[in-house]
Amino acid sequence: MGLRCGIVGLPNVGKSTLFSALTNIQNVAANYEFATIDPNIGIVDVPDPRLNVLVDLINPKATTRANVEFVDIAGLVKGASKGGGRGNGFLSNIREVDAIIHVVRCFEDDNIVRSIGAVNPVSDKEVIEMELQFKDLESIEKKINKVERAAKSGDAKAKVELEALNRFKTHLEQGKNALTMNPTEEEKEAVADLFLLTLKPVLYVANTDEAHLHEDNAHVANLRKAVEAEGAQIIRVCASLESQIAEIADREERMMFLEEYGLKESGLDTLIRSSYALLNLITYFTAGVQEVRAWTIRRGTKAPQAAGEIHSDLEKGFIRAEVIKFENYEKYKTEAACKDAGKMSLEGKEYEVQDGDVIYFRHNS
Numbered sequence: 001m002g003l004r005c006g007i008v009g010l011p012n013v014g015k016s017t018l019f020s021a022l023t024n025i026q027n028v029a030a031n032y033e034f035a036t037i038d039p040n041i042g043i044v045d046v047p048d049p050r051l052n053v054l055v056d057l058i059n060p061k062a063t064t065r066a067n068v069e070f071v072d073i074a075g076l077v078k079g080a081s082k083g084g085g086r087g088n089g090f091l092s093n094i095r096e097v098d099a100i101i102h103v104v105r106c107f108e109d110d111n112i113v114r115s116i117g118a119v120n121p122v123s124d125k126e127v128i129e130m131e132l133q134f135k136d137l138e139s140i141e142k143k144i145n146k147v148e149r150a151a152k153s154g155d156a157k158a159k160v161e162l163e164a165l166n167r168f169k170t171h172l173e174q175g176k177n178a179l180t181m182n183p184t185e186e187e188k189e190a191v192a193d194l195f196l197l198t199l200k201p202v203l204y205v206a207n208t209d210e211a212h213l214h215e216d217n218a219h220v221a222n223l224r225k226a227v228e229a230e231g232a233q234i235i236r237v238c239a240s241l242e243s244q245i246a247e248i249a250d251r252e253e254r255m256m257f258l259e260e261y262g263l264k265e266s267g268l269d270t271l272i273r274s275s276y277a278l279l280n281l282i283t284y285f286t287a288g289v290q291e292v293r294a295w296t297i298r299r300g301t302k303a304p305q306a307a308g309e310i311h312s313d314l315e316k317g318f319i320r321a322e323v324i325k326f327e328n329y330e331k332y333k334t335e336a337a338c339k340d341a342g343k344m345s346l347e348g349k350e351y352e353v354q355d356g357d358v359i360y361f362r363h364n365s
Contacts, residue, residue: 001297004070008094009103013105017240018239022044023044048283053326054358063291108209121220129198133172136199147165160186179198205237245258282299282354284355285326286358287335313365318361322346323358325357325358
């Protein structure tokens, strides 16, 4: 299962700097609007110390990590929903992602161009949201026009769909994101073909300065208050510092650099994991001398479907799952030792795979 996150924000908020640090690709980060014209794409490993432990214990021939795909979508501007800037193209790029990483400027720097007055992260956040809401409203209204005709002719399904569409319309007209309507599955089905922008989960990234790595400045505090009132998540990152960290290839040297700033991990590691968790994703492992591999599934996935992530034949021929909890594998060091200690469980088709499970699937070939 792949995860695709779109990085959005107004021009010159540090979006492309953050993307370059994430992927260690030196993309254009120029001091003018639309430095990024086409969406850049980077695939980034999900940092997971558990995988490192398994690799050290097993010494496999190959290691495969879970990953997240990040799409750097060029800066939106006010009026994007009506084609302002390069708006329509950029908005269509957002439709294709699973989640949105919304970067907001929370630092002062007279050397970085800002064409809309003083730094105001709450206002910046609202500009982007408004453009996404306008685009969603446009999509909703178009579909309402189509569904209304069928509903008036007596089509029962169309009537139910029309009611759902009108609820979304009213909610969006109030300046609220579709996600905050907490739509039912029936309502989501009514708009599934529209790929609504504001129905996607959002993680807000407050791009701050080095002086405020460990505490909120006034800008971050204001943004945090607005974001958390909506039930959304926010993390604090200093993109300029992260770009320096990303250039350090040696792991020990990187850890020393982090320690100098009083950090246990980079902000990017936090961002990647937060993005992974945003869609309620978890990791299970397969572990053997040929390969140790992390697999991505949604929380609540049952064993046969988890096996299907490896190969559809494993799901079809599923017999049972032999499961060792990561903590036990780490403690007893080998699969055989876990078995001897009674720490391997045999699970059937109804077993919900847990985060960190180390699994071997038995199946009919």
